[in-house]
Amino acid sequence: xxxxxxxxxxxxxxxxxxxxxxxxxxxxxxxxxxxxxxxxxxxxxxxxxxxxxxxxxxxxxxxxxxxxxxxxxxxxxxxxxxxxxxxxxxxxxxxxxxxxxxxxxxxxxxxxxxxxxxxxxxxxxxxxxxxxxxxxxxxxxxxxxxxxxxxxxxxxxxxxxxxxxxxxxxxxxxxxxxxxxxxxxxxxxxxxxxxxxxxxxxxxxxxxxxxxxxxxxxxxxxxxxxxxxxxxxxxxxxxxxxxxxxxxxxxxxxxxxxxxxxxxxxxxxxxxxxxxxxxxxxxxxxxxxxxxxxxxxxxxxxxxxxxxxxxxxxxxxxxxxxxxxxxxxxxxxxxxxxxxxxxxxxxxxxxxxxxxxxxxxxxxxxxxxxxxxxxxxxxxxxxxxxxxxxxxxxxxxxxxxxxxxxxxxxxxxxxxxxxxxxxxx
Numbered sequence: 001x002x003x004x005x006x007x008x009x010x011x012x013x014x015x016x017x018x019x020x021x022x023x024x025x026x027x028x029x030x031x032x033x034x035x036x037x038x039x040x041x042x043x044x045x046x047x048x049x050x051x052x053x054x055x056x057x058x059x060x061x062x063x064x065x066x067x068x069x070x071x072x073x074x075x076x077x078x079x080x081x082x083x084x085x086x087x088x089x090x091x092x093x094x095x096x097x098x099x100x101x102x103x104x105x106x107x108x109x110x111x112x113x114x115x116x117x118x119x120x121x122x123x124x125x126x127x128x129x130x131x132x133x134x135x136x137x138x139x140x141x142x143x144x145x146x147x148x149x150x151x152x153x154x155x156x157x158x159x160x161x162x163x164x165x166x167x168x169x170x171x172x173x174x175x176x177x178x179x180x181x182x183x184x185x186x187x188x189x190x191x192x193x194x195x196x197x198x199x200x201x202x203x204x205x206x207x208x209x210x211x212x213x214x215x216x217x218x219x220x221x222x223x224x225x226x227x228x229x230x231x232x233x234x235x236x237x238x239x240x241x242x243x244x245x246x247x248x249x250x251x252x253x254x255x256x257x258x259x260x261x262x263x264x265x266x267x268x269x270x271x272x273x274x275x276x277x278x279x280x281x282x283x284x285x286x287x288x289x290x291x292x293x294x295x296x297x298x299x300x301x302x303x304x305x306x307x308x309x310x311x312x313x314x315x316x317x318x319x320x321x322x323x324x325x326x327x328x329x330x331x332x333x334x335x336x337x338x339x340x341x342x343x344x345x346x347x348x349x350x351x352x353x354x355x356x357x358x359x360x361x362x363x364x365x366x367x368x369x370x371x372x373x374x375x376x377x378x379x380x381x382x383x384x385x386x387x388x389x390x391x392x393x394x395x396x397x398x399x400x401x402x403x404x405x406x407x408x409x410x411x412x413x414x415x416x417x418x419x420x421x422x423x424x425x
Contacts, residue, residue: 019275022157027268029164033171034264035329037184043257043334045181050260051118051248052126052185054241056134058234059107063100063138066229067092068145069363069371070222075149076285076364086206089146091218093139095226100138107131118248126185133189136196141233143199146206151282159199166191229368235375239382239405240270243398246386251394254334259395261326262338265318266345266402272311273349276303276357284364293423296361300425304354311353315346341399348403355410355425362420370420374412381408 038046071092078084108131115124140163147156170187200207244263248256280299318325322339326332349356362371382405389397417423 016153016275016279018154018157019160019279020272022161023271023275025161026164026271029161029168030267031264033164033168033187034260036171036175037181038257038261038335039329039331040175041181041184043254043332045184045257046260047248047253047256048120048122048126048182049184050244050263051120051123051253051256052130053188054244055107055114055123055127056130056137056185056188057241058238059103060134060137060141061233061236061238063103063134064096064141064233065099066226066232066368067095067222068141069229069232069368070225071142071145072149072281072360073225073285073364073366074221075146076151076282077149079150079282082206085146085150086208088218088222089142089203090207091222092142092146095222096138096142097135100135103138104131104134107134120248120253122182122253125182129183129186130188133192136192137188140192140196140199143196143203146203147199148278149282149285153279155202156278159195159202162198163191163195166194225368228372229363231372232363232368232375235372235379239375239379242379242382242386242405243402246383246390247395247398250390255395258335258338259341259398261335262341262345262399265322265342266349269311269315269318269346269349272314273353273356276307277360280357281360281364284361285366296358296423296425300354300358303357308350308354312350315350319343319346337395341395344396344399344403345406348406351407352410355413356406358425359409359413361413361417361425365421367420370416374416377412377416378405378409381405381412 034046034049037049071089074088075085078088108128111124111127111131114127115121144156144159147159167187170190171184174184174187244256244260247259284296319339319342322342323336326335326338360371362368362374382401385401385404386398389401391397393400414425417425
């Protein structure tokens with residue numbers, strides 16, 4: 001079993017390089033999408049757009065269940081066997097296809113009540129436009145998990161970059177056609193279906209390598225792992241969108257739009273952490289028990305020493321130049337309030353940044369149930385704090401709650417890893 005130190009010199013180093021490079025189109029694409037909505041249609045449209053996106057992401061996790069997470073682990077474990085990988089991936093796609101069709105139909109039906117609950121008919125319209133896209137989005141989660149698990153990080157980076165460029169291109173077409181802003185969420189449906197075709201073509205040689213007989217043994221393995229992992233994806237997306245959804249409930253669409261402008265930069269910072277996490281995930285599943293603790297602890301120390309200083313520098317620089325960015329990007333002083341939100345959330349992220357790349361550790365070591373409990377605990381902290389602080393402090397309450405939720409992940413991760421394994425991180 002090669003050590004992590006040796007692996008870092010080849011595949012990991014190459015994967016990090018490709019995925020950090022991909023942050024450029026990902027960041028530009030995601031940023032421009034929100035900026036164009038804000039600049040052309042205003043804070044209300046941006047608020048609705050982000051509320052629809054939050055609910056769409058939560059629904060997609062219900063569709064994918066725990067099968068994206070089981071695919072990630074099993075693809076890493078069987079990366080050297082194309083036949084096993086093929087059978088495993090085909091089984092996961094069949095399972096997710098059936099679930100996503102059902103959930104997409106349910107989302108279409110409940111769009112009206114959801115809009116009424118949020119007191120926003122535009123949210124109901126947006127949910128109906130994204131409901132069909134759930135099918136492609138959920139299948140793409142599984143395909144990306146397989147690519148990640150096999151450590152094909154160049155393909156992973158290119159695919160993620162293509163996603164955001166497709167979404168941006170679709171938005172530009174909608175703007176050119178003078179589409180009503182209530183219809184803008186349809187870009188997720190269009191973009192994900194086009195992306196699915198590309199990913200399916202790329203993985204076609206692997207999908208053809210296994211047969212029906214080979215798939216037979218994977219039903220029980222996916223179900224056994226997936227049932228325990230099912231809450232993970234849902235809870236992870238809920239955790240990232242709790243502030244947006246709860247702010248939408250307590251405040252108006254315009255207030256959500258201003259807050260969402262700050263979260264654009266928070267998400268950009270989070271993508272840096274995700275790149276490191278995605279490149280580490282396949283390695284954890286292959287660690288031998290004898291080298292596991294020493295390598296993981298060494299990596300955590302290296303992350304604190306090498307990663308935190310420049311991550312903190314980037315976060316501080318963004319906060320400092322934020323007023324200039326508002327003037328250049330949107331030209332609307334109403335968005336200046338978001339600077340305070342960004343500073344508070346960024347501080348919480350910095351406190352936890354040394355450990356956030358290891359959030360998937362429990363899943364990759366084969367403990368999806370404990371991973372679900374870890375993520376569930378962070379969501380509970382997040383919901384309680386947002387529920388207490390938003391009615392009192394509005395957008396700043398949401399920012400403070402989110403910052404504390406980030407920081408709380410550090411002691412929670414340590415506690416759950418120690419409880420589920422022999423590791424002391």
